[in-house]
Each structure stands twice: as C-alpha cells, then as structure tokens.
Amino acid sequence: MMDFLTQCRAIIGEPYVLDTPDGMASFLTDQRGRFTGKAQAVLRPGSVEQVATLVRACAEHRVGIVPQGGNTGLVLGSVPDASGAQVVLSLARLNSIRQVDAVNRTMTVDAGCILQHIQEAAAAEGCLFPLSLAAEGSCTIGGNLATNAGGTAVLRYGNTRELCLGLEVVTPQGEIWSGLRGLRKDNTGYDLRDLFIGAEGTLGIITGAVLKLYPQPKASITALAALPSPADAQQLLVLMQDHCGSSLTGFELMSRYCLELVAQQFPQLPRPFTEPHPQYVLLELSSSESEQHAVGLLEHAIGAALERGVINDAVVATSVAQSAGLWQLREHIPLAQAKAGKNIKHDISLPVSRIADFIAATEPLLDAAFPGCQLVCFGHLGDGNLHFNVAPPAGVSNEDFLHNQDEVNRVVYDSVMAFGGSISAEHGIGALKRDELARYKSPVELNMMRAIKAALDPLGIMNPGKIL
Amino acid sequence: MMDFLTQCRAIIGEPYVLDTPDGMASFLTDQRGRFTGKAQAVLRPGSVEQVATLVRACAEHRVGIVPQGGNTGLVLGSVPDASGAQVVLSLARLNSIRQVDAVNRTMTVDAGCILQHIQEAAAAEGCLFPLSLAAEGSCTIGGNLATNAGGTAVLRYGNTRELCLGLEVVTPQGEIWSGLRGLRKDNTGYDLRDLFIGAEGTLGIITGAVLKLYPQPKASITALAALPSPADAQQLLVLMQDHCGSSLTGFELMSRYCLELVAQQFPQLPRPFTEPHPQYVLLELSSSESEQHAVGLLEHAIGAALERGVINDAVVATSVAQSAGLWQLREHIPLAQAKAGKNIKHDISLPVSRIADFIAATEPLLDAAFPGCQLVCFGHLGDGNLHFNVAPPAGVSNEDFLHNQDEVNRVVYDSVMAFGGSISAEHGIGALKRDELARYKSPVELNMMRAIKAALDPLGIMNPGKIL
Numbered sequence: 061m062m063d064f065l066t067q068c069r070a071i072i073g074e075p076y077v078l079d080t081p082d083g084m085a086s087f088l089t090d091q092r093g094r095f096t097g098k099a100q101a102v103l104r105p106g107s108v109e110q111v112a113t114l115v116r117a118c119a120e121h122r123v124g125i126v127p128q129g130g131n132t133g134l135v136l137g138s139v140p141d142a143s144g145a146q147v148v149l150s151l152a153r154l155n156s157i158r159q160v161d162a163v164n165r166t167m168t169v170d171a172g173c174i175l176q177h178i179q180e181a182a183a184a185e186g187c188l189f190p191l192s193l194a195a196e197g198s199c200t201i202g203g204n205l206a207t208n209a210g211g212t213a214v215l216r217y218g219n220t221r222e223l224c225l226g227l228e229v230v231t232p233q234g235e236i237w238s239g240l241r242g243l244r245k246d247n248t249g250y251d252l253r254d255l256f257i258g259a260e261g262t263l264g265i266i267t268g269a270v271l272k273l274y275p276q277p278k279a280s281i282t283a284l285a286a287l288p289s290p291a292d293a294q295q296l297l298v299l300m301q302d303h304c305g306s307s308l309t310g311f312e313l314m315s316r317y318c319l320e321l322v323a324q325q326f327p328q329l330p331r332p333f334t335e336p337h338p339q340y341v342l343l344e345l346s347s348s349e350s351e352q353h354a355v356g357l358l359e360h361a362i363g364a365a366l367e368r369g370v371i372n373d374a375v376v377a378t379s380v381a382q383s384a385g386l387w388q389l390r391e392h393i394p395l396a397q398a399k400a401g402k403n404i405k406h407d408i409s410l411p412v413s414r415i416a417d418f419i420a421a422t423e424p425l426l427d428a429a430f431p432g433c434q435l436v437c438f439g440h441l442g443d444g445n446l447h448f449n450v451a452p453p454a455g456v457s458n459e460d461f462l463h464n465q466d467e468v469n470r471v472v473y474d475s476v477m478a479f480g481g482s483i484s485a486e487h488g489i490g491a492l493k494r495d496e497l498a499r500y501k502s503p504v505e506l507n508m509m510r511a512i513k514a515a516l517d518p519l520g521i522m523n524p525g526k527i528l
Numbered sequence: 529m530m531d532f533l534t535q536c537r538a539i540i541g542e543p544y545v546l547d548t549p550d551g552m553a554s555f556l557t558d559q560r561g562r563f564t565g566k567a568q569a570v571l572r573p574g575s576v577e578q579v580a581t582l583v584r585a586c587a588e589h590r591v592g593i594v595p596q597g598g599n600t601g602l603v604l605g606s607v608p609d610a611s612g613a614q615v616v617l618s619l620a621r622l623n624s625i626r627q628v629d630a631v632n633r634t635m636t637v638d639a640g641c642i643l644q645h646i647q648e649a650a651a652a653e654g655c656l657f658p659l660s661l662a663a664e665g666s667c668t669i670g671g672n673l674a675t676n677a678g679g680t681a682v683l684r685y686g687n688t689r690e691l692c693l694g695l696e697v698v699t700p701q702g703e704i705w706s707g708l709r710g711l712r713k714d715n716t717g718y719d720l721r722d723l724f725i726g727a728e729g730t731l732g733i734i735t736g737a738v739l740k741l742y743p744q745p746k747a748s749i750t751a752l753a754a755l756p757s758p759a760d761a762q763q764l765l766v767l768m769q770d771h772c773g774s775s776l777t778g779f780e781l782m783s784r785y786c787l788e789l790v791a792q793q794f795p796q797l798p799r800p801f802t803e804p805h806p807q808y809v810l811l812e813l814s815s816s817e818s819e820q821h822a823v824g825l826l827e828h829a830i831g832a833a834l835e836r837g838v839i840n841d842a843v844v845a846t847s848v849a850q851s852a853g854l855w856q857l858r859e860h861i862p863l864a865q866a867k868a869g870k871n872i873k874h875d876i877s878l879p880v881s882r883i884a885d886f887i888a889a890t891e892p893l894l895d896a897a898f899p900g901c902q903l904v905c906f907g908h909l910g911d912g913n914l915h916f917n918v919a920p921p922a923g924v925s926n927e928d929f930l931h932n933q934d935e936v937n938r939v940v941y942d943s944v945m946a947f948g949g950s951i952s953a954e955h956g957i958g959a960l961k962r963d964e965l966a967r968y969k970s971p972v973e974l975n976m977m978r979a980i981k982a983a984l985d986p987l988g989i990m991n992p993g994k995i996l
Contacts, residue, residue, distance in 0.1 A: 163762050163881035164912070165769075186770070208715050219713060222690065237972045242879040244911040245687060245953040247676050247726055248965055249995055250977045254722035258715055275769045294631050301633075301743045302654075305816030306774040348773030349825070357817070411710040413631035443712040444632070485713040497716055504705045508984060509718045515983035516976060527717055 064121040068103055068147075071113045076104040076153075087148045090139050091132050091195075095491075098144035099126070106153045108228065108236060108267045114149065115265065115521075116234030124524040125149050127261035129172060129200030133207060134407070135490030137260045141525050151202050154267060157181050165273040166225060166242040171202025171266050178271065187273035190217035194394070202266045208258035210486030215442035216309040216346070217274065219486070221257045228268035229256050232517040242270045255512070260488050261523040263516050279351035280309065281358050282344050282383035283376040285365065286337035291416035293341050293441055295370045300343060303361040307354070310344025311442030313415075318393050318438045325396040330385050332375040341371075341441065342390050344383070351380065393438050394447075401458030403436060403451040404468045408476050409485035412444045419446075422475040426450060429471055430464060445485040448472060473500065489527045497527065532589040536571055536615075539581045544572040544621075555616045558607050559600050559663075563959075566612035567594070574621045576696065576704060576735045582617065583733065583989075584702030592992040593617050595729035597640060597668030601675060602875070605728045605958030609993050619670050622735060625649050633741040634693060634710040639670025639734050646739065655741035658685035662862070670734045676726035678954030683910035684777040684814070685742065687954070689725045696736035697724050700985040710738045723980070728956055729991040731984050747819035748777060749826050750812050750851035751844040753833065754805035759884035761809050761909055763838045768811065771829040775822070778812025779910030781883075786861050786906045793864035798853050800843040809839075809909070810858050812851070819848065861906050862915075869926030871904060871919040872936045876944050877953035880912045887914075890943040894918060897939055898932060913953040916940060941968065957995045965995065 062070075069077045078084050079101040089096040100123065105111045118125050124146040128138045140146040154170035157178070161167070162185045169178060175196040182189035191204060193211035203209075205227070209220045217223065226241040229252075239253060256264055287293055293313050300308050316336050323331060343362075347354035358376055365371045377383040397403060410418050419437060426433055432453030439446040450468050452461030473483045477500055489497050498506065506528075513520075513528055530538075536545045546552050547569040557564040568591065573579045586593050592614040596606045608614040622638035625646070629635070630653045637646060643664040650657040659672060661679035671677075673695070677688045685691065694709040697720075707721060724732055755761055761781050768776050784804050791799060811830075815822035826844055833839045845851040865871060878886050887905060894901055900921030907914040918936050920929030941951050945968055957965050966974065974996075981988075981996055 161879065161881050163766055164879040166879070208719075210713050210715075214713065218690075221719070222686075231972065231976070235972045237976070238970065239973065241948065241950070243877045243948075243950050243953075244880075245678050245682065245877045245908075245913045246950040247678075247952045247954055247956045248950055248961075249726075249957060249969065249973070250731075250980055251676075251689070251719075251722045251726050252973065252976055254719045255980075258717075258719050263718075275773050277773065298631055303816065305743050305745065305814075307816065346773075348771065348775065409711045409713045411629065411632040411634070412712075413629050440713075445713045480709065480711075482709070482711050482714040482716055484715050485711075486715055488715045489717060493716075501717065502706065504699065504703045505707065505717070505720065508699070508705070508720055511983040512718055512723075512980060515979040 064117065064123060065101055067117045068101065068114060071117065072103065072105045072110050076106065078102040087128060087131065087150065088139055090136050091134065095136050095139060097140035097142055099140045099146055099148050100144065102148040102150060104150045104153050108154065108230065111230045111265060111267055112234045112236050115230050115232065118147065118521055119232065119234060119519055122519060122521065123147055124521050126523055127151065127206065127265045129203030130174065130195065130198045132195040132199040133203065133490060134487045135492040137207065137488055137490030137526050138203065146524070149265065151200060151267065158268065160185050161242065162187060164242050167271045167273055168240055168268065169201055169271060170268055171200060173201050175199050175201055175204060182273050186276055188276045189271060189273055191220055191223055201269060205257050205266050205269055206259065206261050207488040210445065212310060212440065214440060215311055216306055221254060223272050224253065224257060224269050225272055226270035227253050227256055227266055229264040229266055231264045232519065232522050240268055240270050260490060260526050262513060262527050263522060275348060277346035277348055279354045279380060280344055280346040280383065281351065281354040281377055282342060282386045283358055283362055283374055284332050284386050285341045285343060285362065285371045285374040286333055287339045287341060287371050289416065290339060290419050292370050293339055294412060294416055296341060296365055297412065297442055299365055299370060300361050303364060304345055304357055307345050307347060307357060309346040310342060312342040312390050312439065313441035314340045314342065314390060314393065314438045317434060318436060319389060321396045321400060321436065322389055322392045325399045326392050329388055329392060333373060337372055342386060397436060397449065402462060403449050403458065404462065404465050406448040406472050407485050407487045408448050408481055408483060409443065409445045410476065410479050410481035412441065414479045415441060415444065415446065418475065418479045418481070422472060425471050425475060429467065491525055494527060532585065532591060533569055535585045536569065536582060539585065540571065540573045540578050544574065546570040555596060555599065555618065556607055558604050560602065563604050563607060565608035565610055567608045567614055567616050568612065570616045570618060572618045572621055576698065579698045579733060579735055580702045580704050583698050583700065586615065586989055587700065587702060587987055590987060590989065591615055592989050594991055595619065595674065595733045597671030598642065598663065598666045600663040600667040601671065601958060602955045603958030603960040605675065605956055605994050606671065614992065617733065619668060619735065626736065628653050629710065630655060632710050635739045635741055636708055636736065637669055637739060638736055639668060641669050643667050643669055643672060650741050651744070654744055656744045657739060657741055659688055659691055669737060673725050673734050673737055674727065674729050675956040678913065680778060680908065682908060683779055684774055689722060691740050692721065692725060692737050693740055694738035695721050695724055695734055697732040697734055699732045700987065700990050708736055708738050728958060728994050730981060730995050731990060743816060745814035745816055747822045747848060748812055748814040748851065749819065749822040749845055750810060750854045751826055751830055751842055752800050752854050753809045753811060753830065753839045753842040754801055755807045755809060755839050757884065758807055758887050760838050761807055762880060762884055764809055764833055765880065765910055767833055767838060768829050771832060772813055772825055775813050775815060775825060777814040778810060780810040780858050780907065781909035782808045782810065782858060782861065782906040785902060786904060787857060789864040789868060789904065790857055790860045793867045794860050797856055797860060801841060805840055810854060865904060865917065870930060871917050871926065872930065872933050874916040874940050875953050875955045876914055876916050876949055876951060877912045878944065878947050878949035880909065882947045883909060883912065883914065886943065886947045886949070890940060893939050893943060897935065959993055962995060
C-alpha cells in the first residue's frame with residue numbers, strides 16, 4: 061500500500077497537501093479561538109473528481125476526514141480533533157459559479173463559493189439570494205448547507221435548507237452523487253438532499269448545489285418599536301403578519317440591556333428613543349412595488365399596533381438610508397458583547413408563542429443560581445430563535461464566570477426542553493454540543509440517526525466525533 | 529405464537545379488524561380503479577399506541593404493512609399487492625386536530641385528518657393552511673405528507689414538505705418517535721422529518737404532524753392571459769414575479785386544445801376570448817392588504833406584459849366572484865379529459881426555463897411515433913410542473929391507445945431526463961412507477977436509498993414493493 065500522504069500528493073499535487081505547522085495553522089483553530097486540533101495534513105483538492113479520489117484514499121487508509129469551507133462555524137464542526145490522525149479536506153478551491161438561470165431562478169455553484177460572492181452574482185442578474193449572516197464575507201455555501209445556516213432572512217425565505225433545490229455530494233465510498241436538479245417539484249424517492257443538508261459533513265461531502273433565487277424587492281424599510289414586554293412582541297408579530305403577510309422580512313427582538321450595552325460600547329450610534337423601554341423590536345418590510353409602498357404599509361401597521369396598545373412608541377425610517385442606521389443597532393449587539401468580555405452563549409429556539417413564558421421562567425432560575433448575572437437576550441423572534449447569553453454579575457470577571465458554563469447550560473437547556481424548544485437553532489451540533497445532543501434527544505431518534513450514519517458511512521470516516 | 533389476526537383483534541378490538549371481502553373492498557382498489565389488491569385484513573387502530581403495538585405484531589409475524597389514509601393516491605402507493613399476505617393499516621380513525629396555536633401559527637394534527645377539515649380549522653382561527661388539491665375533500669394529511677403532495681399553491685407556499693415543522697412516526701420496530709416540534713429553526717442532527725416525508729410509508733408510519741399556518745390573504749384575484757407560445761409563458765412568469773413578488777400565488781399553463789376540450793364537454797362555462805390563442809395562463813394574485821390592492825397590482829403587471837408583447841390579450845377579473853369563474857376553466861380540464869375518455873398521463877417537472885424547449889422537442893417525437901396523437905398539456909408552470917397527457921389520434925379508441933402506454937412513457941420520460949426533469953413531480957412513485965425509478969435514477973442514488981431502507985426497516989415490512 062502506498063504511503064497515505066504520498067498517495068494524496070499524487071492525486072492533487074504537492075502544493076495542495078499541507079503538512080507543516082505553519083501551512084496548517086489557520087485550518088486547525090476554530091473561529092472563536094476556543095480549540096486547536098491536530099491533523100496529518102490539510103488537503104486542498106481542485107475538482108470534484110479529486111475530492112472523490114481523495115475520499116477513496118482515506119477510506120482505504122481509514123483516515124477520518126474533516127470537510128472545511130470558510131471555517132466560520134461556531135460549534136467546532138469544521139476543525140479536527142486532538143488525535144492528529146484526521147485530515148482537513150478544504151473545499152476552498154472549488155469556488156466557481158457554474159451557472160445562473162434567471163428564468164428558472166436558480167444558480168448552480170461549487171461548495172467553496174463564498175456566500176457574499178453568490179449574493180453578488182445573483183444581484184448582477186437582478187435576483188436575490190436571500191441567505192444573509194454575519195460571516196457572509198468568508199463563509200462558504202458548502203458550510204452553510206452542511207450546517208443549514210439561518211441568519212436574518214429566515215422569517216421570509218427560510219433556512220439554507222429551503223434555499224436549495226439540488227446537491228452534488230461525494231459519498232463516503234468516494235462516489236459522486238449528481239443530484240444537481242433545479243426542480244421545484246420532484247417526488248422520486250427518498251429526500252437525500254435534506255439528509256445531507258444539516259448533517260455537518262458526517263454523511264458525505266457536499267461539492268456543489270443548485271440554489272433558489274428570488275426577485276429583488278424594490279425596497280426594504282425598517283422601523284424600531286418600543287414595547288413593554290416579550291409577550292407584546294409576540295402579539296406584534298401576529299399583527300404585523302396579518303397586515304403585511306410575506307412583506308414582513310425582519311423581526312428582531314432586543315432587550316433594554318442589549319441596547320444599553322451597544323450605547324455604552326458604541327456611543328456614536330443613533331439612540332432612537334429618549335427614554336428607555338423594556339424591549340425593542342426591529343421590523344423590516346420589503347416591497348416588490350416601491351419604497352413608497354413599503355413605507356405606507358409599515359406606517360399603517362405601526363399605527364394599528366399603537367392603537368391597540370401593543371407598542372409604546374416607534375420610529376419608522378423614511379428612507380433606505382435611515383433603515384440601515386437602525387439595523388446597525390441590532391448588528392452591534394454581538395460586537396458590544398465581545399468588547400464587554402466573553403459570556404456564556406446559547407443559540408436556542410422555541411415555539412414563538414412560548415418565548416415570553418420561557419424568558420419569564422428562565423431568568424429567575426438563572427438569577428437564583430448565579431445571583432446578579434445579566435441576561436443578554438436578543439434574536440430572530442419571528443423564527444422563535446433567541447440568542448440567550450448570560451454575562452457575569454457585577455464584580456465577577458468574565459473569565460471566572462466562564463467556569464460556570466456547564467451549570468448555566470443545564471439551567472438554560474433544561475428550561476428550553478421543558479418549553480418544547482431546541483438547544484441549537486441555527487449553529488448546529490459539531491463537537492461542542494455532542495454531549496448535549498446525547499442528553500436531550502430521545503433514544504428512538506438517536507438510534508435512527510446512528511442507523512443512517514452506519515448505513516451510509518460504515519467505516520466512520522466522515523467527520524468523526526461530530527454530531528453523534 | 530398467537531395467531532396473527534387474533535393478536536390484532538386483541539390489540540384494537542374485533543370491529544376494527546376487517547377481513548371479509550365486503551369489509552375490505554374499498555381499501556383494496558386504487559382511486560382510478562386500475563388495480564385491486566388482496567390483503568389478510570384491514571386494520572383500523574384508534575390510537576398511536578395501537579398503531580405501534582400493531583406494527584410490533586406485524587414485525588413478529590413478518591407481515592407487510594400498507595399504510596393508508598384517504599386512498600386517493602395516483603401511483604398505487606396505498607393499496608396492497610396481489611399476494612394476499614399484506615395488511616392495510618388505515619389511519620382514518622386518527623382524525624383529531626390536537627392543537628391550534630395562532631401565535632406560533634401552527635396546528636398539530638393526527639395523520640388521519642381530512643385535508644379540508646384542516647383548512648377549515650385554520651380558517652376558523654383566521655389563518656390559512658395553503659395545501660390545496662383536487663382530492664382535498666377525502667385525502668388525509670398523513671397521505672399528503674407521505675407523498676409530499678403538491679397542488680395549486682406550491683408557487684407561493686411550497687409542497688407539503690415545506691408546510692410541516694414536525695412529525696410523529698411509528699417506526700418499523702413499533703416504537704413511537706415524538707418529533708412534534710413546532711420550531712422554525714432546529715439544527716440538532718439529521719433531518720429525519722424530511723426523510724419520512726415523501727417516503728410513501730416505506731420507512732415508518734406517520735401518525736401526527738405539526739403544520740405551518742399562514743396569515744389569510746385579504747383577497748385573491750385572477751386573470752386569464754392569452755399568449756403566442758410556452759416561451760412567452762416563461763417570460764410572463766419572470767415579469768409577473770418581478771412586479772408582484774410573493775403576491776403571485778398561481779400561474780397555470782393551458783394549451784388551446786385544453787380549453788377547446790373544456791368548451792366541448794362543458795359548453796355552459798365562460799369563454800373569455802372570442803378568438804382562440806395558442807396558449808393561456810391563469811394568473812392568481814393574493815394581497816395581504818385589500819381586493820383593490822390585488823386588482824391594481826394585477827392590472828399594472830398585465831399592462832407591462834401587454835406593452836412588452838409577452839401576451840396577446842388578457843381578461844382581469846374585477847372581483848373575487850369573477851375569479852372563481854376563471855379558475856373553473858382550469859379545474860375542468862381533468863374532468864373534460866375524463867369525459868372524453870382515458871388517455872396516457874404524465875406528471876412531470878422541468879426547470880421552468882426549459883419547458884418551452886421540452887414541449888417543442890417532445891411533441892414531434894410523439895407525433896412521429898403515434899401520428900395524429902393529441903397532446904393535452906397543462907399544469908403548474910410556475911413550479912415547472914406539467915400534466916403532459918397524450919390522447920389517441922382521431923379514429924383510434926381510447927382503450928386501444930392505452931396499449932401503447934409503455935412506448936409513450938419511454939418517449940416522454942427519455943425526453944424529460946434529457947431536459948433535466950423529473951418523471952414524478954407531485955404524485956410519487958408507489959408501485960406504478962417503481963420500474964421507471966429503477967431505470968432513470970443513478971445507481972449511486974438508488975444504493976443510498978436502499979441502504980437507508982435496510983437500516984431503518986431491516987425486516988422489510990413497511991409498504992413492501994413501493995418505491996424500491
């Protein structure tokens with residue numbers, strides 16, 4: 061048997077097999093710098109056929125493969141473990157937009173395409189690719205698909221899953237499945253596409269995809285509403301959707317503490333209200349007709365909300381430029397948190413109808429366990445998705461407080477489960493939440509997942525140690 | 529070992545185990561009357577626990593189970609084979625709406641609920657459950673989910689798959705998987721939900737589901753456009769979506785021959801144009817604002833289409849009542865076909881951009897093979913879904929022409945595959961298209977499907993002989 065790395069060099073060429081510490085460094089540490097793994101090598105194939113041939117070599121030598129796109133994941137899903145036995149397989153060189161079909165409203169892309177390039181290519185054809193998230197300048201669509209990424213446009217357009225019509229996948233046997241179908245309807249057997257989406261590279265390697273495009277809205281307009289409570293935010297969502305239907309494209313909850321943190325850390329940003337309010341909701345409305353239509357519809361709905369007493373006050377942007385200013389407040393919450401120091405983060409989801417009750421039930425539990433701790437609660441309320449982060453009490457350092465991570469997780473996740481929620485809304489499981497998954501999923505569900513994993517990847521070489 | 533049927537009677541009670549020819553008759557013949565199977569018995573459990581216990585009994589005795597809802601399927605997926613060894617497991621008694629959550633916009637239902645009852649329960653809460661199809665008065669949601677049903681609202685709301693957030697399933701081992709999550713975001717492991725959806729009962733029995741609800745549109749307005757060609761219909765779709773975004777909720781193509789057939793068989797229906805045109809498109813626009821808004825938007829877009837020469841002429845309904853009249857033309861095409869005699873039907877899909885080329889390429893092939901045969905082509909063009917039916921040449925009886933089914937299928941399906949399409953858009957595979965699936969799917973894809981089937985149902989008791 062030829063030496064494994066020699067075989068890899070023969071397949072993709074010497075320069076694309078990295079095995080020096082310097083060459084591998086950026087591929088081994090996760091985005092938040094919490095973990096650095098080891099690897100035999102980083103492999104950088106230049107074609108789908110090379111990916112397939114590499115996978116066959118890995119299967120022959122029983123080498124675990126960690127597929128990697130932009131390495132922007134938040135749950136240690138795209139970095140190798142500490143054994144040094146695995147390889148990182150980077151898809152970054154597969155970065156062509158293969159085809160844009162403006163009539164079918166689809167785009168066929170390589171997995172290594174950067175999300176922002178895809179957005180730009182869609183816009184160049186007068187279309188919208190709606191997936192949008194903080195890492196869009198460096199994350200790849202392959203990673204977005206493997207983790208079923210969420211982001212800010214889910215309310216209207218769904219998760220990455222809903223934005224994909226077809227996939228090309230290299231199987232754990234090193235075969236190429238060409239499922240690049242650009243069809244809206246196709247009922248011919250099991251839904252393999254959705255099985256690979258969200259599997260975090262544990263069932264195969266996504267190498268290409270057919271994405272859905274949408275007409276570009278003519279305008280998007282934003283408002284910031286001030287509310288007494290999360291329960292009012294739930295009512296506001298119902299009211300806004302009844303008035304605006306699918307024109308409502310954003311609905312982000314932010315607590316008073318979140319905006320205070322932003323004002324502290326970024327004093328140059330606008331402060332829309334003179335008095336503080338317990339909760340805020342950032343609303344975005346998009347119109348396929350005109351800016352005027354969007355503003356009119358938004359003002360009408362806000363008027364109805366004020367009349368019914370669902371909101372205390374509101375600021376409606378009267379232009380696209382003003383809208384961007386309001387979005388900045390939302391976007392600066394994670395940045396303000398980072399400046400204030402590390403805290404304990406949770407990416408959770410709940411039925412929208414249970415969010416207020418969940419917050420009301422969980423905050424006192426946290427306060428009882430960690431008196432004076434501070435909740436940083438914000439997120440995509442329209443999708444039931446909260447970023448439910450816990451900062452230390454005054455006088456406790458951020459580093460010290462992080463030692464309580466397991467206890468804090470237990471309080472939060474136990475409560476999430478009691479309210480019918482999910483311990484990972486949009487970030488996935490990776491290596492970080494693997495034990496939590498084992499704790500909270502039913503044995504029936506875990507057994508089905510394990511059976512599927514064993515059936516498709518009997519050698520267990522695909523992203524070992526992730527999810528299961 | 530207790531006799532199998534005795535065991536079944538002990539589990540669900542004597543009256544719910546049907547084994548007389550009369551008692552079983554309506555469960556054994558498919559909706560179009562093309563095939564009558566045999567069964568040991570028809571089992572009618574009254575609870576999810578009874579379903580699970582029955583499945584364990586079937587597993588013990590190695591009895592194949594055919595799950596059945598409303599038995600309205602079109603591909604022989606819900607009737608047993610000719611062996612007499614299988615049982616039909618009817619979900620019809622599981623017909624409760626378990627919960628409606630108007631804030632989360634979800635409804636939790638038993639699998640045996642009739643689609644129309646679900647629509648009505650949603651409307652009673654001021655919400656819309658958008659799934660709509662001809663069989664809605666008798667089909668069940670369990671069957672809709674098992675076949676990933678399509679229908680007339682896919683353009684805006686997606687297939688049944690997109691309308692479901694969570695499932696409850698009895699596994700082939702007779703365990704209950706409680707996946708009834710009402711979450712918009714949940715990235716915790718493999719997407720089992722979408723694996724069961726569309727699996728036609730071959731991986732487990734769907735017993736309950738959490739469905740998505742939508743705000744009720746304030747009004748839906750319809751227009752009928754007359755066009756020179758299918759290529760113009762493609763352009764009209766792009767134009768309409770650019771102008772109206774997600775307000776465009778219907779886009780149905782109908783050829784001249786289709787409307788002539790309707791006029792012949794149903795002379796009492798309206799004839800919107802004095803002169804015939806090669807193609808027609810039925811457009812539907814829904815507004816979350818008002819009827820006036822819908823009419824205005826539709827007239828504006830139609831005006832743009834006339835100006836650009838994409839359409840020859842158009843009739844815009846000026847009221848909800850007039851709209852219903854135009855929809856009747858579309859709905860009467862299958863009825864007119866049935867009155868005119870049986871023909872050879874195909875439920876196909878294509879990339880929207882390739883529909884015109886597909887029709888232009890395939891019609892001459894059919895005419896060469898069967899001179900004078902008549903194409904009855906209509907369908908959900910907005911979803912790329914055509915009902916591409918072939919009627920006999922003048923002078924050939926419908927019964928005689930049906931003998932050419934295999935040859936006609938070969939011409940149509942070979943062409944569908946050449947254009948990147950699907951041989952089953954919304955009806956599924958069942959027993960009817962199983963050989964076609966084996967012919968047209970790649971070995972890589974078939975092998976993955978077989979591996980999943982063997983992993984989840986190692987005894988092969990779930991709907992044997994369907995799909996694979």
